[in-house]
Amino acid sequence: xxxxxxxxxxxxxxxxxxxxxxxxxxxxxxxxxxxxxxxxxxxxxxxxxxxxxxxxxxxxxxxxxxxxxxxxxxxxxxxxxxxxxxxxxxxxxxxxxxxxxxxxxxxxxxxxxxxxxxxxxxxxxxxxxxxxxxxxxxxxxxxxxxxxxxxxxxxxxxxxxxxxxxxxxxxxxxxxxxxxxxxxxxxxxxxxxxxxxxxxxxxxxx
Ligand code: TYD
Numbered sequence: 001x002x003x004x005x006x007x008x009x010x011x012x013x014x015x016x017x018x019x020x021x022x023x024x025x026x027x028x029x030x031x032x033x034x035x036x037x038x039x040x041x042x043x044x045x046x047x048x049x050x051x052x053x054x055x056x057x058x059x060x061x062x063x064x065x066x067x068x069x070x071x072x073x074x075x076x077x078x079x080x081x082x083x084x085x086x087x088x089x090x091x092x093x094x095x096x097x098x099x100x101x102x103x104x105x106x107x108x109x110x111x112x113x114x115x116x117x118x119x120x121x122x123x124x125x126x127x128x129x130x131x132x133x134x135x136x137x138x139x140x141x142x143x144x145x146x147x148x149x150x151x152x153x154x155x156x157x158x159x160x161x162x163x164x165x166x167x168x169x170x171x172x173x174x175x176x177x178x179x180x181x182x183x184x185x186x187x188x189x190x191x192x193x194x195x196x197x198x199x200x201x202x203x204x205x206x
Contacts, residue, residue, distance in 0.1 A: 107170025
């Protein structure tokens with residue numbers, strides 16, 4: 001018997017919005033509810049993807065190179081990890097996916113969205129997340145959290161407030177355009193309050 005396809009859940013937000021803080025807790029809740037779960041991240045998730053991640057987070061490069069490498073890592077991730085897991089009935093929780101490319105390379109760096117859409121269709125046209133949890137926080141608050149937690153900021157974290165304002169606007173525009181897929185989590189609250197909202201969303205999908 002073919003297993004029921006697993007669900008694909010992604011986490012998004014500007015650096016410092018708190019998605020990584022909640023990732024382990026979300027994974028634990030899904031496992032407690034009996035889901036076979038694979039936790040992964042982008043850029044990364046495969047040996048080649050993790051090598052590309054190191055370059056992407058440290059090496060200066062042309063914006064189109066940056067975008068192509070994000071999608072190269074994603075292509076590998078999809079064919080070796082994400083699709084096989086979903087096909088076997090496993091759920092997949094990924095720390096970032098293509099919404100991040102629209103937000104960072106599109107919004108932040110100004111690459112036209114239609115260029116990203118071409119790569120998106122090419123690399124995973126028929127596969128989209130079933131649910132995206134977008135952690136929304138003001139850029140000021142996110143930067144404060146980052147400066148207390150990061151001793152060595154990466155190439156993206158070193159960007160200025162204007163860059164992150166554009167990233168946030170792009171995320172919010174995507175969430176407004178796709179409200180059935182993207183749940184906006186107000187991250188400017190206590191961890192317990194955020195968890196309560198996450199619990200409601202998680203119980204609605206499993
Ligand atoms: P991040 O999840 O913030 O890693 P960490 O919590 O370990 O710092 O991801 C690394 C960076 O990659 C982040 O600043 C956003 C960036 N990124 C893009 O610019 N485009 C993309 O498509 C993806 C997946 C990530």
